[in-house]
Structures are given as C-alpha cells and as structure tokens.
Amino acid sequence: MDFHKPDGCGHPSSIDSVQPDFRKEVIRMMTLTADRLAALGATVNSVNLGSHQLPDGQDLPLPPVILGELGKDPQNPTVCFYGHVDVQPAKKEDGWKTDPYTLTEINGNLYGRGATDNKGPVLAWINAVETFRALKLVVNFKFVIEGMEEAGSLGLEKLLEEENQCFFSDVDYIVISDNLWLSNKKPALTYGSRGNACFSVEVECGDKDLHSGTFGGIIHEPMTDLIALLDSLVDPTGRIQIPGIYDSVTALTEEERKLYESIEFDLEEHKNNSGVKKFLYGTKEEILLHLWRYPSLSIHGIEGAFHEPGIKTVIPAKVIGKFSIRQVPHMDLLVVKRQVVEHLEGVFSKRNSPNKLKVSMPLGAKPWLADINDPLFKAARRAIKTVFGEDPDFIRDGSTVPVARMFQTITQKSVMMFPIGAADDGEHSQNEKISRHNYIEGTKVFAAFFLEISKLHRHLHKTSNMETNN
Amino acid sequence: MDFHKPDGCGHPSSIDSVQPDFRKEVIRMMTLTADRLAALGATVNSVNLGSHQLPDGQDLPLPPVILGELGKDPQNPTVCFYGHVDVQPAKKEDGWKTDPYTLTEINGNLYGRGATDNKGPVLAWINAVETFRALKLVVNFKFVIEGMEEAGSLGLEKLLEEENQCFFSDVDYIVISDNLWLSNKKPALTYGSRGNACFSVEVECGDKDLHSGTFGGIIHEPMTDLIALLDSLVDPTGRIQIPGIYDSVTALTEEERKLYESIEFDLEEHKNNSGVKKFLYGTKEEILLHLWRYPSLSIHGIEGAFHEPGIKTVIPAKVIGKFSIRQVPHMDLLVVKRQVVEHLEGVFSKRNSPNKLKVSMPLGAKPWLADINDPLFKAARRAIKTVFGEDPDFIRDGSTVPVARMFQTITQKSVMMFPIGAADDGEHSQNEKISRHNYIEGTKVFAAFFLEISKLHRHLHKTSNMETNN
Numbered sequence: 001m002d003f004h005k006p007d008g009c010g011h012p013s014s015i016d017s018v019q020p021d022f023r024k025e026v027i028r029m030m031t032l033t034a035d036r037l038a039a040l041g042a043t044v045n046s047v048n049l050g051s052h053q054l055p056d057g058q059d060l061p062l063p064p065v066i067l068g069e070l071g072k073d074p075q076n077p078t079v080c081f082y083g084h085v086d087v088q089p090a091k092k093e094d095g096w097k098t099d100p101y102t103l104t105e106i107n108g109n110l111y112g113r114g115a116t117d118n119k120g121p122v123l124a125w126i127n128a129v130e131t132f133r134a135l136k137l138v139v140n141f142k143f144v145i146e147g148m149e150e151a152g153s154l155g156l157e158k159l160l161e162e163e164n165q166c167f168f169s170d171v172d173y174i175v176i177s178d179n180l181w182l183s184n185k186k187p188a189l190t191y192g193s194r195g196n197a198c199f200s201v202e203v204e205c206g207d208k209d210l211h212s213g214t215f216g217g218i219i220h221e222p223m224t225d226l227i228a229l230l231d232s233l234v235d236p237t238g239r240i241q242i243p244g245i246y247d248s249v250t251a252l253t254e255e256e257r258k259l260y261e262s263i264e265f266d267l268e269e270h271k272n273n274s275g276v277k278k279f280l281y282g283t284k285e286e287i288l289l290h291l292w293r294y295p296s297l298s299i300h301g302i303e304g305a306f307h308e309p310g311i312k313t314v315i316p317a318k319v320i321g322k323f324s325i326r327q328v329p330h331m332d333l334l335v336v337k338r339q340v341v342e343h344l345e346g347v348f349s350k351r352n353s354p355n356k357l358k359v360s361m362p363l364g365a366k367p368w369l370a371d372i373n374d375p376l377f378k379a380a381r382r383a384i385k386t387v388f389g390e391d392p393d394f395i396r397d398g399s400t401v402p403v404a405r406m407f408q409t410i411t412q413k414s415v416m417m418f419p420i421g422a423a424d425d426g427e428h429s430q431n432e433k434i435s436r437h438n439y440i441e442g443t444k445v446f447a448a449f450f451l452e453i454s455k456l457h458r459h460l461h462k463t464s465n466m467e468t469n470n
Numbered sequence: 471m472d473f474h475k476p477d478g479c480g481h482p483s484s485i486d487s488v489q490p491d492f493r494k495e496v497i498r499m500m501t502l503t504a505d506r507l508a509a510l511g512a513t514v515n516s517v518n519l520g521s522h523q524l525p526d527g528q529d530l531p532l533p534p535v536i537l538g539e540l541g542k543d544p545q546n547p548t549v550c551f552y553g554h555v556d557v558q559p560a561k562k563e564d565g566w567k568t569d570p571y572t573l574t575e576i577n578g579n580l581y582g583r584g585a586t587d588n589k590g591p592v593l594a595w596i597n598a599v600e601t602f603r604a605l606k607l608v609v610n611f612k613f614v615i616e617g618m619e620e621a622g623s624l625g626l627e628k629l630l631e632e633e634n635q636c637f638f639s640d641v642d643y644i645v646i647s648d649n650l651w652l653s654n655k656k657p658a659l660t661y662g663s664r665g666n667a668c669f670s671v672e673v674e675c676g677d678k679d680l681h682s683g684t685f686g687g688i689i690h691e692p693m694t695d696l697i698a699l700l701d702s703l704v705d706p707t708g709r710i711q712i713p714g715i716y717d718s719v720t721a722l723t724e725e726e727r728k729l730y731e732s733i734e735f736d737l738e739e740h741k742n743n744s745g746v747k748k749f750l751y752g753t754k755e756e757i758l759l760h761l762w763r764y765p766s767l768s769i770h771g772i773e774g775a776f777h778e779p780g781i782k783t784v785i786p787a788k789v790i791g792k793f794s795i796r797q798v799p800h801m802d803l804l805v806v807k808r809q810v811v812e813h814l815e816g817v818f819s820k821r822n823s824p825n826k827l828k829v830s831m832p833l834g835a836k837p838w839l840a841d842i843n844d845p846l847f848k849a850a851r852r853a854i855k856t857v858f859g860e861d862p863d864f865i866r867d868g869s870t871v872p873v874a875r876m877f878q879t880i881t882q883k884s885v886m887m888f889p890i891g892a893a894d895d896g897e898h899s900q901n902e903k904i905s906r907h908n909y910i911e912g913t914k915v916f917a918a919f920f921l922e923i924s925k926l927h928r929h930l931h932k933t934s935n936m937e938t939n940n
Contacts, residue, residue, distance in 0.1 A: 194683060198781045206745025213664060213869020216796050217708055217766030218749050218757050224704055227769060231701035234694055236821040238687055275676025275787065278824035279688050287688050296687030298785050299697055303778065305771030306792060311668045311833055313794050315768050317745065322776060324783050326686050351706040354748035363781055399683025 026147040029085040042070040049155035063147030071140035077457035080142035083122035084149035087114040095430040116434040117427035121177040128446035138454040183264040190417035192396040194326040195367035202358040204318040248330040292396035329369040368405040383448035496617040499555040512540040519625035533617030541610035547927035550612035553592035554619035557584040565900040579903040586904040587897035591647040598916035608924040653734040658863040660887035663871040664796040665837035672828040674788040762866035799839040838875040853918035
C-alpha cells in the first residue's frame with residue numbers, strides 16, 4: 001500500500017515506482033499470480049489496459065489486471081479480494097541487511113521487498129483459499145490483482161467502472177489487505193480514511209516580477225495578500241477557521257469513544273517517529289480522533305515565490321499558495337470547496353487589493369467510511385478472536401486510501417481493510433519484513449474469516465428469505 | 471549601473487555578467503580607457519586585484535581597477551570620477567535592431583550596449599576634462615574606472631579601503647554618473663538611496679518532512695507558524711507593523727516637500743511599466759516619498775516548502791521565510807534588526823508553539839543620503855541651469871546604490887550621482903541607447919560643472935582663509 005505517496009495528487013513522474021526497466025518484472029509477477037490462481041481452479045482473465053505515456057514521451061504497456069473467479073454458487077457469499085504484486089524500488093546498497101529480492105528468514109522475520117506490501121498478504125489469501133477449498137467450498141471467490149498500485153493504480157478505476165455491472169454484479173463483499181496494524185502485537189480492522197481536498201490560491205498583480213527597490217512601498221504585493229489569506233485558515237491550536245467547515249462533522253458517539261479507548265497505540269513512539277517535540281493533544285484518544293475523524297488543514301507551500309537558499313529581493317508578480325484539507329465523512333467536497341472560496345474571497349475583499357484572486361480545488365479525494373456492524377466486519381472480528389484470542393482494534397487511516405474509496409464509490413459494496421502485517425513491518429523502507437507468525441496466523445485468520453462470513457451470510461440469507469416468506 | 475541585480479544579496483553565480491569568455495574583452499576595454507586617460511596627460515595606475523573563483527571552482531583573473539590622476543595643485547578642488555566600462559551581456563538575437571557592439575545612430579539616438587550604462591557617460595566625462603583642460607586647468611581630476619560593476623564590483627571595496635589614506639586623501643568631491651534621469655527630458659541629480667535589510671525567519675519542528683495524512687491535525691505545523699509570523703509584518707496599506715520601526719524616520723521638511731512637487735515623473739508610465747493595475751497612492755508626491763524616503767517591507771518567498779507546480783501533501787519540517795526592509799537614512803541597521811527579532815519572537819511566543827524559531831539578518835546594506843546644499847550639488851545645479859536652461863530634479867533611488875554608499879562610507883567625502891542619460895535609455899535592455907543630444911549636452915554640463923565647482927571651491931577656500939585670518 002502506498003501510504004506515503006501524495007494520495008494520487010502528485011505528478012506521475014515523481015512517483016518512484018514508475019521504473020520502465022522493471023516493467024517486465026512486474027509483468028512476470030502478474031503471470032506467476034495468474035498461474036497460481038489457475039492452479040486453484042480459478043477462471044483467470046488478464047485484462048489488457050493498454051499503455052501509458054512516460055514524462056519523456058515514451059509509450060509503455062501497462063501490466064494487465066487479473067480478474068479471477070472461483071465458485072459461482074448463488075447460495076454462497078461472493079468475497080472479492082484486492083491485492084497488488086508490484087513493489088516499491090529496493091537496492092541492497094540502500095541499507096538492506098539481505099538481498100531485497102530473496103526472501104530471507106532471520107529470527108522469525110521474513111525479510112524482502114513486498115514481504116508485507118503486498119505480496120505476503122496476497123499469498124496468504126491464496127493459501128487460505130486453497131486450504132478452505134480443500135475442506136468444503138461455501139464461499140465464492142473473486143480476485144482483482146494489479147501491478148501498478150505503487151504508481152497510482154493507473155487504469156484501475158476505468159476497469160472497475162467498466163466491470164461494475166459485469167464482474168462485480170454478484171460480489172457481496174470486498175476485502176483489501178494492503179495496510180498494517182496500528183501496533184506490533186494487536187490485530188486490527190480498518191474501517192475508514194480521511195479524504196483530501198487540495199486547494200490552490202493564486203494572487204496576481206501583473207505579468208512580471210518587480211524589483212523591491214523600484215516598487216516596494218507603492219504596490220499591493222501579491223505575497224502580502226497571499227500570506228494574509230493563508231494565515232486566515234487555521235489557528236495555533238490547529239482548528240480550521242473557515243466558517244461552517246465543521247458543520248457536517250458528526251458528533252462522537254459513545255460507541256465510537258469506546259472503540260478509541262481500547263485501541264493499542266504507542267503515543268510516545270508515534271511522537272518519536274515524527275521527530276516533533278510536542279503534539280497538539282496529550283492523550284491517545286485525542287490524537288487518534290484528530291487524525292482519523294476530525295478534519296485537518298495543512299499549508300504545503302507557495303509556487304512562484306523565491307524558494308532557493310540565499311536572498312533575492314524580488315516582488316513576485318504571481319504567487320500560488322497550496323493547502324489541503326483532510327476532510328472526514330459527511331463533509332461534502334462541493335460544500336467544502338464553496339466554504340473555502342467564500343471565506344478566502346471574504347478575507348481578500350477586506351484588503352481592498354487591486355490584485356487578481358483565483359481559488360481552485362485541483363483535486364478532491366473523498367473520505368471512506370465503512371459500517372463496522374456490517375457482516376464483513378463481524379465475520380473478520382470473530383475470525384480474529386478465534387485465531388488471535390482477542391478482539392481487533394477498529395482503526396482508521398488519517399490519509400486517503402484511494403483503492404478502498406475507489407472500490408466503495410464505484411461498486412457500492414461493503415469494503416473492509418483486513419491487515420495481517422504489524423506496525424513495524426517497514427513497508428516502503430529498507431528491510432521490509434513480515435513476521436513468520438503474522439504470515440501464518442494471517443493465513444489462518446483469512447481461512448477462519450471465510451468460515452465466519454459463510455455462516456453469517458447463510459444466516460442473513462435465511463432471515464431475509466423468512467422475511468420474504470412472511 | 472546595475473539597478474536590477476539584487477543589491478549584492480544574490481549568489482554571484484546568478485549574475486549574468488560574470489561571463490568568463492568575455493573577460494578578455496573587459497580587460498581590452500580597461501587598457502583602452504587607461505590609454506585614453508594617459509593621452510590626457512593623466513598618471514595611470516592599473517591596480518591588479520588578483521583573481522576570483524567561479525562557481526565551477528575555476529580561478530579567473532579580475533580586471534584591474536584604473537586609478538588615474540590629473541593635476542595636483544593644492545589650490546584647486548580635486549574631483550574624483552567613478553565609472554565602469556564593463557557591460558551587461560547582449561546578443562543581436564535577443565531583439566536588438568542593430569549590432570549591440572557597433573555604435574549605430576538612428577534618428578538622433580546612439581544605440582549600443584553600454585551607450586548609457588556606463589561607457590557613454592565615462593567618455594563624456596573624459597571629453598569634458600579634455601576640453602576643460604585645453605582652456606585653463608583649475609580643477610584636479612582623479613579617476614576610478616572599474617570593469618566588474620555588473621558583476622557586483624568584486625574587489626572594489628577592499629581597494630577603496632586600502633587607498634582611503636592614499637589616493638583618496640586629497641579628494642574633495644566624488645561624482646558618479648551611472649544612473650538615469652527620472653524623466654526623458656528633465657535633468658536630475660541623485661542624492662540618496664534606500665538600504666536593504668534582508669531577513670530570514672526559520673521555523674522547525676524536526677528533521678524530516680511529515681505526511682499530512684499521518685500527522686495533519688496533531689502537530690504544530692511550522693508552515694502555519696511561519697505564515698502567521700510573516701502575516702504580522704505589514705498591513706494591507708503597506709504600513710510596516712513592527713513596533714518602533716518608523717521611530718528614526720525623519721519628518722518631511724517643507725524644503726523636501728517642495729523638491730518633490732517640482733519633480734517631473736510620469737506616474738501613469740511607471741504604473742504601465744510595473745504591469746500593476748493600481749498603486750497604493752494616487753499622487754506623484756506620495757509615490758516618490760514612499761519609494762525614496764519611507765521604508766518598505768517585501769516578502770520574497772519561503773525556502774523548504776513545496777514550491778513546484780502540482781500538489782504535494784507534505785508538512786515541511788523546516789521552512790525559512792525571506793523578507794527585506796528597504797530602510798531609509800537614520801534607521802540604524804542594528805536597531806532595525808533588534809526590532810524585527812523582538813517583534814517576531816513576541817508573535818511566536820503567543821502561539822505556544824513547541825517549534826524552534828530562528829531569526830537572522832544575513833545582509834544589511836545601508837542607505838545613502840547626500841546633502842543637496844553641499845557645494846558639489848550647488849555646482850552641478852548651476853551647470854545644469856546654464857546648459858539645459860532649467861533647474862534639475864533632485865531625486866533619490868528606492869533601491870540600494872552599492873557604489874555610492876561604498877564611496878561615501880569608506881571615504882567620508884561628498885558623493886553625488888550626476889546622470890546624463892534619459893529615463894528611456896533602456897540600460898540592461900535590448901536596444902540600449904543614449905541620445906546624441908544627451909551625450910553632447912551631458913559633456914557640456916560636465917565641463918560647466920568643473921567651472922562651477924572651481925568657482926565655488928575657490929570662494930569657500932577664500933572664505934575659510936578669511937575666517938582663519940580673523
């Protein structure tokens with residue numbers, strides 16, 4: 001899972017994993033995966049997505065997306081699993097203790113690029129399906145396996161839209177296992193992520209930069225306007241100052257508050273990881289609430305102004321401030337956009353500046369929120385209790401999870417993120433690993449989940465049949 | 471004159487005129503100038519300044535500085551002239567109508583690189599000296615001619631300091647003719663320039679940039695702090711908000727106000743040149759006062775934040791705001807620095823931010839102000855009245871004039887800027903020119919000035935002798 005990429009907001013050229021030289025290796029992995037699914041007895045369709053253009057103009061074929069299908073009994077629930085077999089770049093000399101492309105076990109940990117992100121969980125799922133099928137098949141399986149996740153899942157959205165009425169028509173549940181637990185020991189289920197509304201605020205006085213000696217003191221400088229606009233957005237406590245922005249944020253329920261209390265989360269470790277001396281809040285609950293269920297606003301930078309080391313005494317003619325709001329469920333993107341535009345226009349009009357203001361929202365990614373009382377989550381919770389002997393943490397992600405949101409928005413099915421890796425697995429880092437324990441128990445928990453979902457689904461089905469009969 | 475370079479604040483590597491390939495041409499010009507002065511009968515000393523290092527590590531010999539001397543009668547005033555014979559780069563294909571290195575007359579204008587900046591005025595001065603000398607020599611002349619002005623006068627300051635007790639000991643007046651009139655028709659004398667105090671404001675939360683999804687909403691973001699600090703500096707009317715900053719700015723005198731009233735300045739044209747729709751002030755007087763005798767503050771940009779096109783949802787860990795104050799005479803640099811630091815620290819402390827703040831002033835260039843009642847200005851004013859039939863405008867420069875300030879600070883002599891080129895000469899631009907009229911009348915006005923300064927000086931000398939005798 002690509003936690004650290006800018007949620008699809010960046011330039012494709014800046015994403016590390018678009019490495020044309022390795023495209024053949026990705027395609028080899030896709031073939032290997034297709035063979036493996038076929039060996040299970042699945043029908044495998046490798047969908048050609050065409051090609052994409054690199055920044056240098058070169059056309060490069062996209063890896064296919066695998067759509068797999070195993071079982072078609074309408075009595076059974078259909079669980080669709082999403083995973084990816086492409087990985088982040090890795091070189092031994094980056095600081096790996098082992099060859100990143102040879103899975104190596106040291107002290108109970110399996111080291112290798114993709115061990116946890118996402119080849120390990122994909123393989124665990126396939127193994128679980130194989131085992132479960134050897135027993136008795138009461139679940140229909142579908143598979144969506146791609147090879148471009150680390151490069152922004154190019155082409156996937158279009159395919160999902162095209163297949164929504166076909167491949168996805170009989171899918172009941174979608175499971176993604178492409179993230180991590182919040183702690184090293186305690187299993188977790190992920191039920192939501194924040195969105196990302198990215199804004200540009202452009203202030204322009206003319207078409208050329210001006211010398212601060214020749215014009216300083218007699219013009220309304222665009223930077224001064226922009227700084228004032230940006231300064232109106234958020235207060236020192238982190239509270240967003242845009243009127244109405246919190247109106248759609250739901251009040252915290254007692255049920256939710258309880259979920260947060262039981263979560264295993266090392267506040268000190270998170271602080272150490274950040275390098276920051278002090279957080280805005282002092283308790284685990286407040287920190288997680290403000291990361292997951294309350295919006296935040298960050299100012300990222302200014303385009304068009306002087307940004308290099310040293311000094312340049314220029315008055316930039318056109319400056320573009322960039323900020324984003326991590327918005328939460330029930331905050332409508334269009335409403336948020338309107339609130340931001342109205343607020344900034346209001347602040348600007350009070351300045352009596354003759355400069356031109358332009359506010360835009362070049363990207364708006366929606367948040368994702370699942371219902372943890374959905375059979376999908378109930379089944380996973382029971383499976384976790386069986387295998388790990390404890391209830392999972394119900395967690396969210398402060399970042400945007402594009403794939404979960406994409407599946408949910410397009411298919412309108414229940415989506416769950418079901419991680420099996422631990423918080424310290426180091427996805428995207430050197431020495432990425434999954435522990436042998438997590439891998440084996442993860443395989444078991446998937447299998448246990450199949451059993452639970454089939455039971456729950458049969459029960460639901462029976463109930464709904466009884467209701468129909470009444 | 472280098473109006474548009476960042477007042478010596480920039481990186482030497484970014485200054486266009488450091489073009490090693492043309493260094494030989496500059497040295498050829500220096501030799502030509504030395505020969506020309508020697509032909510006048512002057513003693514010429516070409517001072518070797520050693521070499522300087524280019525950004526690529528290469529050592530390049532600096533052109534010499536010419537120190538010339540003509541006449542040594544202690545009864546006569548000694549006028550030292552500063553000029554430069556290096557030029558800005560120019561290529562025909564940049565949009566020149568004529569070959570930039572062949573002086574070409576079209577409709578009374580002499581086109582060529584250096585025509586007005588600064589070879590034309592240097593030659594006019596030499597011609598005036600030649601003519602004046604042919605009549606009767608009652609002025610001693612000294613010459614400082616350099617070849618690195620467009621590259622920041624490398625080595626000049628050190629030379630002036632070394633020669634202060636020698637070459638400059640008997641100098642009475644220093645004249646620089648390396649700027650332009652404020653209008654196309656009306657002569658001007660320049661008596662001051664603003665300084666430049668450049669500031670850096672650094673806010674840091676840790677040693678690595680953070681993901682806005684993983685940390686947005688729980689930390690004190692350095693950008694939010696920095697934006698608030700920058701927003702506290704200047705209000706929408708351009709007034710600096712730093713307490714005490716205007717304390718040393720002198721009140722406008724009636725004499726000064728009158729000077730501003732008579733100045734010929736095309737407000738509309740200046741506005742058109744800027745590309746700006748509306749200035750902060752509506753009258754010529756207010757505009758010039760705010761450009762020349764009141765301080766201004768410009769925010770130039772932010773280092774360390776996202777500055778590219780597109781979107782990147784990062785929380786930068788260390789951001790450095792850059793701003794500068796064009797300070798005016800009587801504003802002490804150390805006091806300004808203290809006021810800025812205290813103000814920013816005050817604003818920051820109210821935010822209760824755990825981040826680290828560091829304010830520094832990496833460059834402080836002093837303003838320059840001459841006394842227009844000095845004999846130097848009186849003599850030039852009379853000469854202008856004689857040759858052009860009208861009084862000159864007494865003007866200042868909103869930018870820093872490093873050479874004037876340098877001569878004034880080191881030698882403590884009277885310094886005057888005595889332009890002969892018109893506002894539309896296009897120094898540094900394509901199709902730089904000086905009009906035949908300005909060149910010839912400029913030569914005459916220099917000669918008339920020699921006469922006036924010798925008369926005034928003789929009078930002063932007599933008066934002071936009489937006083938001594940009493």
